[in-house]
Amino acid sequence: MNSRIQIIAIVVFLAFTAIFLSASPRTMQRIQRSLLGLLSPFAASGSTLGKQIKVYTEGLKTLDQLTEENARLKNQVQRLSAENQILQNYEIENDRLRRALDYRERADFRLIPATVTRRNSSLWHNSIEINRGSEQGISTDMPVITEDGVVGKTLNVGERSSTVLLISDETCKIAAKVEQSPEQGIVSGERVADKRRPLLRLDYLTKNAELRPGQRVYSSGAGGVFPGGLLIGTVRSLLVRSLDARAEILPAADLHTMENVFVVDTKGGS
Amino acid sequence: MRLVLIMALALVIAVGMAGAIPEAEWLGGSRLFLAYPVTALGLLLFPAQGALIFAFISGCLMDFSMMPLGGDFTVYLAGWSGLVFAGVALLLSGSINWLGGMRWEIHALVSGILTMFHLACEFLYISLARSGDSAPEFPPIVAVKIFGSGVLSVLSAPIVFFAVLFAGGYWRSGADRLERVGGGY
Numbered sequence: 001m002n003s004r005i006q007i008i009a010i011v012v013f014l015a016f017t018a019i020f021l022s023a024s025p026r027t028m029q030r031i032q033r034s035l036l037g038l039l040s041p042f043a044a045s046g047s048t049l050g051k052q053i054k055v056y057t058e059g060l061k062t063l064d065q066l067t068e069e070n071a072r073l074k075n076q077v078q079r080l081s082a083e084n085q086i087l088q089n090y091e092i093e094n095d096r097l098r099r100a101l102d103y104r105e106r107a108d109f110r111l112i113p114a115t116v117t118r119r120n121s122s123l124w125h126n127s128i129e130i131n132r133g134s135e136q137g138i139s140t141d142m143p144v145i146t147e148d149g150v151v152g153k154t155l156n157v158g159e160r161s162s163t164v165l166l167i168s169d170e171t172c173k174i175a176a177k178v179e180q181s182p183e184q185g186i187v188s189g190e191r192v193a194d195k196r197r198p199l200l201r202l203d204y205l206t207k208n209a210e211l212r213p214g215q216r217v218y219s220s221g222a223g224g225v226f227p228g229g230l231l232i233g234t235v236r237s238l239l240v241r242s243l244d245a246r247a248e249i250l251p252a253a254d255l256h257t258m259e260n261v262f263v264v265d266t267k268g269g270s
Numbered sequence: 271m272r273l274v275l276i277m278a279l280a281l282v283i284a285v286g287m288a289g290a291i292p293e294a295e296w297l298g299g300s301r302l303f304l305a306y307p308v309t310a311l312g313l314l315l316f317p318a319q320g321a322l323i324f325a326f327i328s329g330c331l332m333d334f335s336m337m338p339l340g341g342d343f344t345v346y347l348a349g350w351s352g353l354v355f356a357g358v359a360l361l362l363s364g365s366i367n368w369l370g371g372m373r374w375e376i377h378a379l380v381s382g383i384l385t386m387f388h389l390a391c392e393f394l395y396i397s398l399a400r401s402g403d404s405a406p407e408f409p410p411i412v413a414v415k416i417f418g419s420g421v422l423s424v425l426s427a428p429i430v431f432f433a434v435l436f437a438g439g440y441w442r443s444g445a446d447r448l449e450r451v452g453g454g455y
Contacts, residue, residue: 008319009319013325013352035335123299123301125336
């Protein structure tokens with residue numbers, strides 16, 4: 001009797017597993033969204049606990065440190081305001097010149113602010129969850145950035161949350177160009193990268209590429225997903241191989257600690 | 271029934287909180303996955319039929335919570351982890367008497383082995399799916415991460431074991447080991 005129950009259990013188990021393994025990707029995405037919604041209270045409480053520990057261990061500052069930081073931030077605000085003023089003048093001038101030349105209007109984009117709600121714990125995948133979804137106008141393959149640089153792109157979009165594939169993941173690829181250089185290539189992450197300070201790879205450079213550490217790498221806009229001119233990172237080292245060259249890139253955005261990001265809606269202009 | 275509920279809740283909490291636990295830099299970036307000790311305990315605790323159900327639920331939860339699904343990025347099928355856990359469950363079902371009952375040391379050992387086995391299978395699965403015709407690479411840092419995560423599972427397993435022992439009400443009776451649900455040894 002007992003062995004019969006065990007055989008039935010094995011058959012039922014295999015049947016359920018077969019159903020799951022043969023389900024369509026769309027069904028899988030729907031199930032994943034529902035399950036992540038179920039797990040989100042635990043993820044949120046864990047995240048809050050982690051933040052509180054971090055605040056406690058790193059956030060305690062003396063009055064002198066706060067005064068110093070305040071002065072530095074005031075200085076930074078003044079500098080950025082001045083820069084902003086100059087850039088606004090440039091923009092007006094740029095628009096006037098474009099009109100004068102009857103030049104095609106530059107594509108505008110809208111930034112959708114989002115908060116990181118969960119980080120993927122897998123050793124081999126690099127992704128995060130954000131608290132914005134289709135209800136806020138997000139769809140798949142939208143670039144995600146911070147004020148420092150590119151973070152990744154949206155992957156699986158739910159109604160109120162989305163999965164963002166980080167640039168440090170080996171499957172996230174961005175067409176890129178290097179400043180002050182004719183070199184172009186493809187930036188991608190690594191599966192076993194250090195998650196705190198991951199390095200990216202810039203592949204398909206020419207064998208004669210002359211890159212210096214510190215040179216900035218931007219998206220070229222050739223891939224279709226990322227618009228051109230988004231900062232990806234800076235060159236760290238160059239490895240010349242028999243047929244081509246590969247550069248190691250330090251990401252500009254802090255992928256490990258970022259909490260607020262912007263989803264770039266290239267279709268809906270501001 | 272109480273133990274089943276405790277195990278189900280422990281699994282959901284362990285999977286849900288996985289992302290909030292920082293990685294251990296001193297162990298090559300290894301991570302503590304509490305879901306493995308909880309799964310190992312479920313596989314040891316329930317009879318074969320129950321262990322298979324637990325393996326299936328645990329495998330699906332872990333796959334869905336860790337794998338970014340969408341478009342060309344889906345490299346493996348959600349639910350495959352259930353097969354790995356089920357294989358381990360059937361092995362344990364036959365060998366638990368030989369191991370001398372369900373003591374915390376056995377649970378810690380099984381947790382470590384399950385963690386390393388599953389992570390290694392996962393890495394190989396991704397490598398084979400993505401490598402095409404070329405042979406998959408296995409850099410040393412991968413072995414460090416897998417072994418380190420296994421060690422962290424071994425170290426955390428007694429906490430899970432005694433927490434369930436306590437929550438299940440066995441603590442007051444002075445028990446130092448868990449009874450398998452429905453007997454069996």
